[in-house]
Amino acid sequence: MEKLLSNGHHESLPESYILPVDKRPGLIINKAIPVIDLAAHNHEQTAMQILEAAKEYGFFQVVNHGIEEEVIREMLKISKEFFQLPIEEKAVYFSEDVTKFPRLHTSTTRVNKLEKKVWRDYFKFVCHPVDPQSMDQWPQRPTGFREIAPKYSKFARELGLKILEFIAQGLKLDDNYFNGELSDGTSIVNINYYPQCPDPSLALGLLSHCDPNLITVLLPDDQVNGLQVLHHGDWISVDPIPNAFVINVGHQLEFITNGILKSVEHRAATSSAMSRISIATFIYPSSECVIGPAKQLIDENNGPIFREFKLKEFLSIYNGHIGDTANIMDAFKIKA
Numbered sequence: 416m417e418k419l420l421s422n423g424h425h426e427s428l429p430e431s432y433i434l435p436v437d438k439r440p441g442l443i444i445n446k447a448i449p450v451i452d453l454a455a456h457n458h459e460q461t462a463m464q465i466l467e468a469a470k471e472y473g474f475f476q477v478v479n480h481g482i483e484e485e486v487i488r489e490m491l492k493i494s495k496e497f498f499q500l501p502i503e504e505k506a507v508y509f510s511e512d513v514t515k516f517p518r519l520h521t522s523t524t525r526v527n528k529l530e531k532k533v534w535r536d537y538f539k540f541v542c543h544p545v546d547p548q549s550m551d552q553w554p555q556r557p558t559g560f561r562e563i564a565p566k567y568s569k570f571a572r573e574l575g576l577k578i579l580e581f582i583a584q585g586l587k588l589d590d591n592y593f594n595g596e597l598s599d600g601t602s603i604v605n606i607n608y609y610p611q612c613p614d615p616s617l618a619l620g621l622l623s624h625c626d627p628n629l630i631t632v633l634l635p636d637d638q639v640n641g642l643q644v645l646h647h648g649d650w651i652s653v654d655p656i657p658n659a660f661v662i663n664v665g666h667q668l669e670f671i672t673n674g675i676l677k678s679v680e681h682r683a684a685t686s687s688a689m690s691r692i693s694i695a696t697f698i699y700p701s702s703e704c705v706i707g708p709a710k711q712l713i714d715e716n717n718g719p720i721f722r723e724f725k726l727k728e729f730l731s732i733y734n735g736h737i738g739d740t741a742n743i744m745d746a747f748k749i750k751a
């Protein structure tokens with residue numbers, strides 16, 4: 416079993432985590448992603464705010480989203496406690512098989528062509544559809560994991576679907592446009608754990624990437640920041656707002672909106688003072704559905720810029736070009 420970071424003691428940064436100079440976290444620009452109040456009365460205005468943020472930044476935070484604070488607090492708590500379990504207890508979830516869920520893993524050199532590691536352990540599980548039989552493979556410890564994790568992820572997924580409804584309204588599509596097969600694939604929750612890092616200036620918790628799915632609902636640690644988003648060539652840091660969620664556009668939403676919404680590069684920096692948790696809920700289209708620009712967004716002045724495909728084809732290209740967004744998008748562009 417590859418050594419988990421979360422059970423090690425790290426006095427200095429091992430060579431295998433030291434990134435080449437151009438990949439290291441550098442200058443951060445003092446800008447912020449938009450914050451959107453989901454309880455505001457004027458729904459049409461909220462839809463427009465979401466649309467503008469998703470076009471300009473590919474990212475925004477949402478407040479007054481309706482998910483109870485207690486659920487959020489408990490999910491962050493059990494997530495931290497999970498990574499603090501003794502290695503023997505966690506080892507049963509560790510697997511090299513990427514198709515296995517739930518699955519615990521750490522960074523590997525395999526995931527990027529740099530042959531460098533990133534400062535992160537993670538635990539992944541499927542939150543939709545929930546198969547009651549597979550639940551007995553879920554962690555029994557920390558206490559409450561089996562109750563809190565499904566409850567939290569159901570709410571997080573519903574929040575994602577609600578945002579998709581606003582996006583559909585903003586784009587003048589049918590309100591239910593994203594319901595059904597476009598959002599009904601396997602949803603995955605990824606609990607990221609970034610231990611205290613001996614030298615955050617030389618390493619990253621996650622390299623720059625865009626998410627492969629439709630839309631992501633991210634609960635960042637409320638104690639320490641780490642998420643950074645690329646905006647017109649500048650890296651900006653997302654400062655956590657207690658109880659807020661960060662929403663980001665995945666590759667599939669960029670394809671379906673014919674490039675109107677942007678899937679934007681982001682990464683996770685580490686901290687020398689504290690470990691950090693983030694919990695990402697990824698909503699995916701179903702594996703059978705044909706993905707491509709919405710017909711309603713195409714006219715004689717706006718031709719389709721992406722071709723149609725199925726998720727399996729996308730994922731094989733995405734996984735073969737991890738972090739190389741230009742090449743991934745290019746594989747689906749219609750050439751003039």
Ligand SMILES: O=C(O)CCC(=O)C(=O)O
Nearest residue numbers: 605607635642683693695
């Ligand atoms: O840790 C974070 O804030 C970012 C996580 C992320 O980008 C991901 O899991 O895809």
Ligand SMILES: [Fe+2]
Nearest residue numbers: 624625626681
């Ligand atoms: Fe991501």
